Amino acid sequence: METTETKETMETKETKHFIQEHIEQDLGTETNKLATRFPPEPNGHLHIGHAKSIHLNFGLALQYGGTCNLRFDDTDPTKESQEYVDSIMDDVQWMGFDFHNKLFFASDYFEQMYQFALILINKGLAFVCDLTPEQVQEYRGSYTEPGKESPYRNRTIEENLKLFAEMREGKYKEGEKTLRAKIDMTSPNISLRDPVIYRITYVPHYRTGSSWCIYPMYDYAHPLEDAIEGITHSLCSIEFVNNRPLYDWFVENVNYSKFERKPRQIEFAKMQMTNTIMGKRYLKKLVDEGKVSGWDDPRLHTIKGLRRRGYTPEIIKEFCHQTGISKTGGIVEIHTLENCARNILKSQAYSIMAVINPLKVTITNYPTDQTEYVTLENNAETDLGSRQVPFGREIYIEAEDFMEDPPKKFFRLTPGGEVRLKGAYFIKCQEVIKDSQGNITGLNCTYDVQTKSGTGFTGRKVKGTIHWVAVETAVKATVQLFDYITTEDSTEDNRFNENSMEQKTAYIEPEIEQSAALQFQFLRHGYFAKDNVLAKTYNCIVNLKSTY
RNA sequence: AGGGUUGUCGCCAAGCGGUAAGGCACAGGGUUUUGAUCCCUGCAUCCAAAGGUUCGAAUCCUUUCAGCCCUGCCA
Numbered sequence: 001m002e003t004t005e006t007k008e009t010m011e012t013k014e015t016k017h018f019i020q021e022h023i024e025q026d027l028g029t030e031t032n033k034l035a036t037r038f039p040p041e042p043n044g045h046l047h048i049g050h051a052k053s054i055h056l057n058f059g060l061a062l063q064y065g066g067t068c069n070l071r072f073d074d075t076d077p078t079k080e081s082q083e084y085v086d087s088i089m090d091d092v093q094w095m096g097f098d099f100h101n102k103l104f105f106a107s108d109y110f111e112q113m114y115q116f117a118l119i120l121i122n123k124g125l126a127f128v129c130d131l132t133p134e135q136v137q138e139y140r141g142s143y144t145e146p147g148k149e150s151p152y153r154n155r156t157i158e159e160n161l162k163l164f165a166e167m168r169e170g171k172y173k174e175g176e177k178t179l180r181a182k183i184d185m186t187s188p189n190i191s192l193r194d195p196v197i198y199r200i201t202y203v204p205h206y207r208t209g210s211s212w213c214i215y216p217m218y219d220y221a222h223p224l225e226d227a228i229e230g231i232t233h234s235l236c237s238i239e240f241v242n243n244r245p246l247y248d249w250f251v252e253n254v255n256y257s258k259f260e261r262k263p264r265q266i267e268f269a270k271m272q273m274t275n276t277i278m279g280k281r282y283l284k285k286l287v288d289e290g291k292v293s294g295w296d297d298p299r300l301h302t303i304k305g306l307r308r309r310g311y312t313p314e315i316i317k318e319f320c321h322q323t324g325i326s327k328t329g330g331i332v333e334i335h336t337l338e339n340c341a342r343n344i345l346k347s348q349a350y351s352i353m354a355v356i357n358p359l360k361v362t363i364t365n366y367p368t369d370q371t372e373y374v375t376l377e378n379n380a381e382t383d384l385g386s387r388q389v390p391f392g393r394e395i396y397i398e399a400e401d402f403m404e405d406p407p408k409k410f411f412r413l414t415p416g417g418e419v420r421l422k423g424a425y426f427i428k429c430q431e432v433i434k435d436s437q438g439n440i441t442g443l444n445c446t447y448d449v450q451t452k453s454g455t456g457f458t459g460r461k462v463k464g465t466i467h468w469v470a471v472e473t474a475v476k477a478t479v480q481l482f483d484y485i486t487t488e489d490s491t492e493d494n495r496f497n498e499n500s501m502e503q504k505t506a507y508i509e510p511e512i513e514q515s516a517a518l519q520f521q522f523l524r525h526g527y528f529a530k531d532n533v534l535a536k537t538y539n540c541i542v543n544l545k546s547t548y
Numbered sequence: 549a550g551g552g553u554u555g556u557c558g559c560c561a562a563g564c565g566g567u568a569a570g571g572c573a574c575a576g577g578g579u580u581u582u583g584a585u586c587c588c589u590g591c592a593u594c595c596a597a598a599g600g601u602u603c604g605a606a607u608c609c610u611u612u613c614a615g616c617c618c619u620g621c622c623a
Contacts, residue, residue, distance in 0.1 A: 015561090015562055015563085015569085015570090017561095017562095039623095040623095041622085041623055043622090043623080073623070075622095075623080076622060076623070078622085079622075079623090129621095132621095133620080133621055136620095136621070137619070137620090140619050141550095141619070142550085142619055143549090143550050143551075143618075143619065144549055144550045144551095145549070145550080145619095146549070146550090147619085174621080175621065177621095178621050180621095186549090187551085188549070188550055188551040188552085189550095189551060189552075189618080190550090190551080190618055190619050191618070191619095193619080196620085196621050198621085199620095199621035200621075201621085215621095217620090217621075217622085217623090218622070218623045219623090221623095222623085238553070238554085238616085238617075239553095239616090239617050239618080240617095240623090241552060241553060241617075241618090242551080242552055242553090242617070242618050243618090267553090269554085269616095271560090274559085322560080322561095322571060322572080323560055323561080323571090323572095324560070324561055324562090324571095326554095326560085326561070326562095327553075327554065328554060328555075328560090328561085329553095329554075329615090329616065329617095330559075330560060330561090331559075331560090332559070332560055332572090333558090333559045333560075333572070333573070335559080335572055335573060336559075336560065336571080336572050336573085338572095339571085339572060339573090340572095342584090342585095346584085346585065351584085351585095374581095375581090376581080377581070379584090379585065380585080380586085381585080381586090401582085409583090411582085411583060412582080412583090419582085420581065420582080421581090422581055422582060423581055424581085453581045454581075463583090464582065464583075465580090465581060465582040465583090466582055467582065
């Protein structure tokens with residue numbers, strides 16, 4: 001009893017966003033009738049912004065026990081391809097959402113949509129227009145001036161029927177004729193000024209080939225697709241608010257008797273993120289110019305890039321959940337995403353030791369012939385437990401973890417200073433070895449046996465702990481150091497940082513590569529000191545298996 | 549003769565007439581086998597601005613200001 005009560009109070013604390021409120025108002029006790037859809041146009045790869053829509057639509061369906069369709073809005077053959085369809089399906093699946101039996105294509109409705117257009121023509125609500133694109137624009141008016149009616153607006157129904165049929169048959173050239181809805185050329189809402197609903201294109205469609213040369217426009221097609229599929233709530237981004245009256249107009253006037261319920265369009269704000277390029281155009285440019293290795297380059301915020309970088313679906317879903325849904329267009333800081341990654345990874349990823357800029361340390365008082373394993377604990381929140389890591393007389397430490405002439409708040413190794421080697425012993429730097437150029441090539445240190453980790457030694461404290469890898473057993477691995485692709489420049493064109501990717505060889509603990517779980521690590525800690533000028537704040541992928 | 553939409557902490561975001569949730573970021577302290585994690589603590593007398601209604605307003609009314617979207621045969 002008590003537990004259910006506390007559970008309930010806990011649940012009520014979780015606030016509902018406005019879309020959930022609309023759904024519950026509209027559907028009442030039948031929220032399980034909720035039908036949403038994620039409707040990408042297959043003209044590019046998905047990015048973190050799309051993830052939000054995927055999470056919203058599929059998540060809502062899951063929450064209410066409704067359904068969510070994956071529908072490809074492929075009504076413009078000039079931009080779409082199967083490659084993108086495959087990629088998008090792969091991404092949605094990877095995100096963990098199921099669209100089995102719920103996969104649809106707008107192109108499958110072409111005939112049905114054509115029939116709907118006939119209904120509109122027969123009702124006197126659509127007409128074939130001969131105006132050129134330039135003229136259409138002229139006639140449309142402007143923000144402050146009403147438009148003019150097309151001279152072809154009053155063609156008879158018979159003539160419209162004949163002309164539209166001929167358009168379909170391919171009797172006209174591209175741009176020669178369009179089918180337009182007859183609404184209101186004086187409306188302050190420009191999307192209502194007799195919008196074009198069919199245009200002629202002879203580019204073959206990736207699915208329907210050359211079966212069609214007329215294609216429906218988004219404003220006409222989308223509401224009808226929703227209605228055909230019985231979508232109850234059509235969620236889209238805020239720039240479509242102006243199109244909502246048009247959306248309703250088509251659903252209303254096509255008046256298809258099989259529409260169980262009129263779909264309702266609800267808009268929410270698109271999300272932007274700092275240090276992120278999401279524009280398709282810019283993304284494509286980076287890929288085409290070879291600035292990145294592909295759509296899955298780990299510096300990109302495409303779903304595939306994030307995935308390759310080591311993000312899990314859980315991280316992305318958590319991010320969507322944390323940032324929420326609203327009508328306020330905002331820019332989320334990249335920190336929020338990174339926080340989700342850290343939070344989730346810390347409870348399931350190994351904390352391994354990897355040295356990227358090695359500095360050899362010889363522990364002069366360590367027995368030459370001794371081999372020893374040291375116990376390394378993983379984060380207590382994981383069920384990964386601990387593991388044994390070989391230690392030795394010669395080890396690599398991170399070059400940045402030693403400073404000959406340290407600033408005041410440097411907690412790591414210094415000449416004569418003492419630090420803990422993570423999981424092992426305290427070592428004290430006795431001698432700095434340099435080459436003829438004066439470069440530091442190695443360190444001679446001494447260790448103190450009684451300071452071994454786990455023995456409960458409390459004799460003295462040390463300010464810092466550093467990571468290390470035993471020279472003899474270290475595994476060489478390719479490591480990619482990178483940053484996000486970005487600069488302070490506000491124009492996306494220039495947001496490319498040439499130094500954002502660096503290939504390095506790192507020394508890593510042995511046997512770690514056997515762990516499939518280790519694909520990713522935020523190696524932030526251990527590599528930097530805050531407020532230290534010498535700090536490097538790398539994120540890195542430890543590419544041990546050449547598989548992502 | 550423009551229309552639409554949004555304005556709550558540095559960033560997201562609750563709030564829906566009863567006296568400003570939460571997360572991120574940041575700052576300080578404690579624990580500590582990396583300065584991570586973990587644990588405390590602090591962080592909007594104020595909700596774009598100004599008036600008004602009310603015992604009482606971020607929430608209602610009025611006006612003003614700012615951002616974003618709309619004149620593709622793209623979606």
